[in-house]
Amino acid sequence: MSIASLYALVGVGLFSLGLHAVIVYDHLLRKILAINVMGSGVFLVLISLAGRGGNSAPDPVPHAMVITGIVVAVSATALALSLMLRVAAATGRAELGEERGD
């Protein structure tokens, strides 16, 4: 197993961990953080797959895609955090859904 596929596997692991956290946790901040962890996993997969060209320089196209993705992730996170603050201000809790009585 090459070092590139090791990094890619770590990326897959991060993605799965993040997906688990998105589903399991109720708190919106945890969900936002988990989505960021998922995104980091995807970036790691892309970057590791860019280095498969043997001895030549790594493929620049996935690198450019990742830097685009980072900027989009940052702006989406900022929007999500603002929405979370609004939800917390409106309902008193940073969670979605009905009050759990059962």
Added chain:
Amino acid sequence: MKWIRWLLLPLLLVLATGLGYAVLSLPDQAPGLQSAVAGQLEKSGVTNPVTAVLLNFRGYDTLLEMVVLLLALLGVWSLGASPAACEQSTPGPVLDTLTRLLVPVLVVVAGYLLWAGAHAPGGAFQAGALLGAAGVLLTLTGGRVRNGLGRRALRVALVAGMVAFMAVAVLTLQSGRELLAYPPGQAGVLILLIETAATVSIGVTLAALFLGGDPAEGNER
């Protein structure tokens, strides 16, 4: 509801195994696009392949990315005035001095990264992120630039990158080329022009995103 949790773990394991298998089944050696990029690199106006891809070969990606940044800021601003989180704070003398020393350094490094992007790792996004960090640092330590220019200057800075990009795009269309296909002779200058405007826009947008909410008083950085 408990049993669903127990079902979730095996399902996620199956997904992770599938994804891991997919990643491992890819060939160890793949040619990728680096030879295609390297073949066109001298026409692109820059010598750093990532910058060439970002601002020349796939320029429309970066153009739309500027739009995404602006849309996110519009979304944040549409939620109303900024929350009470950014109240005026009075930093101690050490923090104050550190900020005064750090912010100019950040701006200079941002300028260097912008210039270095043509031939080395760097570019508009890295430089913009540094500018945004400088803005966040100033905000956190209570720095407020009381500018008489107000909201209009802020908005001009926010859209500068996109406007520069669009202007170049329209110019390339007008001169009978494809969208954002720069003439090889002027490509380097055009890329630097776009990147400079984009750096300012990205930095201001990130700082404004951090502030959250429409700055009602028109104070920004």
